[in-house]
Amino acid sequence: METARQTLRAGRKPLGYSPDALPEYAPVVQDAVDFEPDEEQPTPELAALQRRITALEDVWAIENLMSRHEYLHAAGLNEEELDTCFALSQADLSFEPEDWGVWEGAEAIRLCYVDGAPPVGLGMMTEHDTSTALVVVADAGRTAKGVWMWPGHETFASPDGDSHVFWSWGRYGVDFVKENGRWKFWHFYIYTTFRTPFGTSWVDSALGPRMFDLAEGETPPGMTPPTLGVTDNAPYHPSRAPRLLPDPPRRYPDVLRDGLLHPAAGVVTAPEDSRSSGCPCHVREAARKGLASRRACRRRGRADPSVMPHGRPAPSAAVSLSKSPCP
Structure with a gap:
């Protein structure tokens, strides 16, 4: 089959070619075969390929959503971001900016994010480059x-x-x-790596x-005060070892329960991996039930034995689908 480069070198223009209407690397339209979509059900192989393409498109859309957050936030357009990027219809929508606490509900x-x-x-100027x-x-794509x-x-x-200038590094x-x-933001958590004045080391x-x-x-x-206290935030300190956070x-998988979507806890579909999937809603549950003990553990320099970073339950705390701690 003749390639686009060979076609152009031969002095022939591909079907549909228009230098004014097509981008520089427009696909060449082949006129040798008239393609008509098959009205029958796709084969298992084609269905699997469609799922893979959809998953790739989903990842791309999510990365674009995070980039939109950065651009709007840098311009101070927090209200536009909230209205267009957050899942405002979700009852358990949540937002935790670093070490202030958790705000729940639109x-x-x-x-917090607009009025405050x-x-x-x-x-x-605030710029955070993801x-x-x-x-x-999730397997079900929801x-x-x-x-x-x-x-x-x-x-x-x-x-x-006076201007106060900082280096500010963190994680989402x-x-x-x-x-x-x-795609919309559902549970949005921001973790501090360090914040330091320009010219001052993060150690100091x-x-x-x-x-x-x-x-x-x-x-x-x-x-306005937060709905819940700080769940977990571990900025750099010379006396603290690195953590996998988040x-x-x-x-x-996805789980549909009582008409609402909830990521499954402690349930995986990859047979070679028996670890928990991780979900910030577990962090919120821990904040409700054990915030005092978590803070006590933090003061003693120990990790909470029941909840791991970014909502991942410790192995002993893994739960089944029927006992998901999600609200």
Whole structure:
């Protein structure tokens, strides 16, 4: 079969060629075969290929959604982001920005992320560049999980006219749900790696007083308090060993219960992998039932024995599908 390059070298233009209407690398339309779609049911091989293509398109759409978050947030368009990127119809929609706490439900998140956001003005700049994406779409294609690391920088102008400049690095752990064919944020968690003034090392900042004079779980003045306390946030400290936070997702099924979607806990479909899939909604459940013990463990420098980062239950706490802790 003649290739597009051979066709053009021979001085012939492929069928459908138009230099004004087609991009530089437009596909060549072959006129040798008239293709008509088969009205019959696809073969198992074709159905499997269609599922693989859909999964790839889903991953691409999710990565685009995360990029849209970064662009809108950098421009201070938090309200537009909330209205277009979050699954506002989900009753258990949640948002946890670093060490402030968890806001649950669309209206609570609006009070935090829109009404409580720093005012956008002269000299302000916040950019967080997502990298190291790892996205897993559920077998049924209705939910997905993703984690990212991000380097960033921030500039805030104070009333006295001075600019406060920071290096800000962190990580995302996000659950997604598909609504009307579009992927949306479902459970959105932000974890701190470090935040330090420009010109100061993150080691010195970790050993010094907390930035912005806010204790863990304390919100800026005027912001509506969170629904739940801080679930898990482990910024860099020279006395702390690295942690797998958030836990990278693995293949998992979807579960439909009482008309709502819930990722399964402790259930996997890959026979070679018996580990839990991980789900931030488990973190929320732990926050409700054992926040005091979690904080006690953190003060003693120990990991919570029942809940692992990004909602992954410890092996002893793995549960079956019928006992999913998701609300």
